[in-house]
Amino acid sequence: MGTTEIVNELYDRYYIHDSTPEDVISSHWKHYQSQVKVRISEGNIESLVGSAFGDLEQRAITNRMLSWLTIGSYWLRLPRKKEILQLIKSSIDLTKRMGLPFTYDCFRQVCSLVRVNQYITEKNLDANPNVIIIGDGYGFLASLIKEIYPGSTILLVDLGRILLFQAYYCGKAHPHRSHFLMKGIEEFDQKDSSHDFVYCPAEHLRFAKNQSFDLAINIASMQEMNQQSILGYFSFLREHLNPDNLFYCCNREEKTMPGGEISRFLEYPWREKDVHLVDEYCHWYRYFLSLHRTQNGPKILNSRIPLVNYFDGLIRHRLTVLETTDDCNIGEE
Numbered sequence: 001m002g003t004t005e006i007v008n009e010l011y012d013r014y015y016i017h018d019s020t021p022e023d024v025i026s027s028h029w030k031h032y033q034s035q036v037k038v039r040i041s042e043g044n045i046e047s048l049v050g051s052a053f054g055d056l057e058q059r060a061i062t063n064r065m066l067s068w069l070t071i072g073s074y075w076l077r078l079p080r081k082k083e084i085l086q087l088i089k090s091s092i093d094l095t096k097r098m099g100l101p102f103t104y105d106c107f108r109q110v111c112s113l114v115r116v117n118q119y120i121t122e123k124n125l126d127a128n129p130n131v132i133i134i135g136d137g138y139g140f141l142a143s144l145i146k147e148i149y150p151g152s153t154i155l156l157v158d159l160g161r162i163l164l165f166q167a168y169y170c171g172k173a174h175p176h177r178s179h180f181l182m183k184g185i186e187e188f189d190q191k192d193s194s195h196d197f198v199y200c201p202a203e204h205l206r207f208a209k210n211q212s213f214d215l216a217i218n219i220a221s222m223q224e225m226n227q228q229s230i231l232g233y234f235s236f237l238r239e240h241l242n243p244d245n246l247f248y249c250c251n252r253e254e255k256t257m258p259g260g261e262i263s264r265f266l267e268y269p270w271r272e273k274d275v276h277l278v279d280e281y282c283h284w285y286r287y288f289l290s291l292h293r294t295q296n297g298p299k300i301l302n303s304r305i306p307l308v309n310y311f312d313g314l315i316r317h318r319l320t321v322l323e324t325t326d327d328c329n330i331g332e333e
Helices: 003-016 027-035 061-075 081-098 104-122 140-148 160-173 202-207 227-240 325-332
Strands: 037-041 044-049 130-134 153-158 179-181 197-201 213-219 241-252 254-256 262-264 275-281 287-289 308-310 315-321
Touching (some): 081 104, 081 160, 104 241, 140 160, 153 160, 160 197, 202 227, 227 241
Antiparallel strands (some): 037 044, 275 315
């Protein structure tokens, strides 16, 4: 199935006929989903306007300059500079194919992947890892992982309206790869599949029963979910991750959504037997330069420093070997 057909099907299902179940949408997305706009005419995309899931639509020259200044200021302070720079070079070529600019949002994901790669190599998962990404915005991270690990299989899970963007941009990045849309009609069997990218609307994840994964990633997405969704994803991961797995989770320490729900990172359903290889505040997710002034930012003599903004809350990240269902069964025996 080509990505044009996938995009058109997602458009029909989630824009023309909004079939997203209420229980998978938090008040955050109920608030922002009207700002996500797609227009398709006679099967051809006329416009894509994303909102609240990345800065890749910011094409104004001033925004792009400030984005690069932000990137430079972080790069000078971070370790593993050579690895980050190499991945930035690959990412710039990739975003050109996608028809998108390389921005600070991309840089953050590059830094996360550099950190994860260290442990992927140590665990010998670097040949053909099976990967699940929950909430990938414009699909940049999935496209970058495919660039680095050509033999990988990547399952992208998101709300159908956002998944359309991932199908579109991953298709532009890797047009000759195999792309597949899970429709929820029958179970998807990874063992019988040769697909490179598999797109799964959030409500259809239960049909991925025969899948197993080496690596799971969630960046700045669980912080916008309701508690039921977070519990559901953790349960799925524990059932479908291989025992020698990696789960990278980078989210707001605490976030209050428009409906009053509060998402707290440390209250996610972690377990005592989960092994945290990395557990700290994220070093590349602390401030950014922008003409738009946020509520918080650094001050000198009680006056805000121009252009420098803090995020609305502290960002934590964990790289964890999750306790899996197999681990629990072994313990019971």
